[in-house]
Amino acid sequence: MPLIEAQGLSVRRGDNTILTGVNFTIAPGEIVTILGPNGSGKSTLIRALIGLERPSAGAVRHRAGLRIGYVPQRLHLDAALPMTVRRFLSLPHRVSDAAAAAVLARTGVADLGGRQVVALSGGQLQRVLLARALLAEPQVLILDEPTQGLDQPGEAAFYQLLEEVRAETGTAVIMVSHDLHVVMRASDRVVCLNGHVCCEGTPEIVSEAPEYRALFGLGTGGTLALYRHTHGPDHVHDGCAHDHDHAHAHAHGPEAADA
Structure with a gap:
């Protein structure tokens, strides 16, 4: 069975349907x-997959053990509370110095x-997390949203690190994003969510196409994405365009918050 499987998952908050x-x-x-x-329910889906959000319908199953x-997307710490990275790694359960040193080295922040x-920068904090x-x-x-607030070189380096971790450990990875720039190079599959799964499949970034380069000029700030969905013949479309291997362009405002 899959590591995680959700079937017919719906989430409501009061009168508001999120998923x-x-x-x-x-x-x-x-x-x-x-x-x-932003606002499509990505973080809500993650919380439901983990078990932090109770579905109003459907079910989530985990492989035994x-x-x-x-x-997390953000870490809120009291700036007045002294806490070293080493101490942070031992919360809530103490870990050995050897284990702490090993994971810090693996994520490129051994020092x-x-x-x-x-006092950490955004990129340093994401690697510590x-x-x-x-x-x-x-x-x-x-x-x-693991690279929120990082510049494009920082994003690229972080996703490269994830690929290396996957190759070394065999761990599966679920990432949440609203931006296909850089992130899709590290993905085997993309699920396009907008309150429901509108389409999914193996993505292809059109990195050499003039249209792609126009979208990802230096002035875009990474807020536009051009990508392709490739669907099998049995794929059911729900809310996306209906031609196969089609390109989408999305523009997202940086100030909006996800559900």
Whole structure:
């Protein structure tokens, strides 16, 4: 069976429907990106897959004994509270110095153990959060907008690191994003979400196409995405264009918040 499987998953909050009829699976060693505009329910889906959000309909199943590593979108720490990276790695359960050193080295921040967490840059913090998630030797890594706030070189380096971790450990990876720039190069499959799964398949970034280069000029700030969905003959479209191997262009405002 898949590591995680959701069938007919719906989530409501009061009178507001966040997700409707979502089917989702992830297999061992697979990297899947959940993509969608701000407010499309991506973070809600992640919380439901982890078990932090109770479905109003449908079900989520985990493989027996599944180990999950989670990298949140944001980490809120009191700036007045002193906490080194080494101490942070031992919350809530203490880990050995050897284990802490190993995961920090694996994520490329071996020299940060004595640094204060609140003093880290965005890229450093994401690598520390990833290191903490790896301590559990997860079978699935779940990352919610892991490169939010990073520049494009930082994004590329982080996704390259994820590919290396997957190759070395065999862990599956679920990533959440609203931007296909760079991230899709590290994905085996993309699920396009907008309150429901509108389409999914193996993505292809049209990196050499003039249209792609026009969208990803230096002035775009990475807020536009041109990509392709390739669907099998049995794929059911629901909310996306109906031609096969078709290109979509999305523009997302940076100020909106995801559900």
